[in-house]
Every structure is written in structure tokens, then in C-alpha cells.
Amino acid sequence: GRTPLIEAAGNGHKSAASLLLLWGADASVADDLGRTPLIEAAQNGHKAMIQLLLENGADLSATDDRGRTPLTEAAQNGHRAVVQLLIDFGAAISTADNAGRTPL
Secondary structure, X not given: OOXXXXXXXXXXXXXXXXXXXXXXXXXXXXXXXXXXHHHHHHHOOOHHHHHHHHHOOOOOOOOOOOOOOHHXXXXXXXXXXXXXXXXXXXXXXXXXXXXXXXXX
């Protein structure tokens, strides 16, 4: 199922996410569909949340059950600043999803 951190990340609730991480939440935990807090934050363009998650050990190369990475989600949803942040942190730009599409 979806964890409180996944919900906080997807909705941009940085203060709640900070507390959850402080209390030991796993920044890279995935739900039943392979969706991580970082993937959710990237899909919704929450740049500050992404920074927080990456600083707390989130897996930049995690993929969901469709093979989509945080970079894929940010690019497909037009979040240019998030795309740049993820690339700056070292996101792979050539990782293809299950349909063979790359983020850029």
C-alpha cells in the first residue's frame, strides 16, 4: 500500500515529509505499483520535496512497475526545473521505460 511518506511527497507536504524522515521513514520505500516518494514528487513537480528526499537517501534510479523513473515522470509532466534538478543529482537520461521510451 501507500505509505504516509509517499502521500506527503506526492502532495508536496514538505514539513510532514521532514517529520516522517526524522522519525525513520524510508525515503525509497515503494508501494504495490513500485511508486516511491521520489517518483510521486517528480510527477507532481515538487522540487523542494525532491531535494529533501534526495538528501535523505531516496533512490534516484528507482523504477515503478511500468519502468518509469523520477526523471521520466518529471519530463512527461513538463516539470523542467525538476528535470534539471534530477539531472544535476545524476539521473540517467537514457533509461527506457517498459514501452521503450526514454525521459528526454
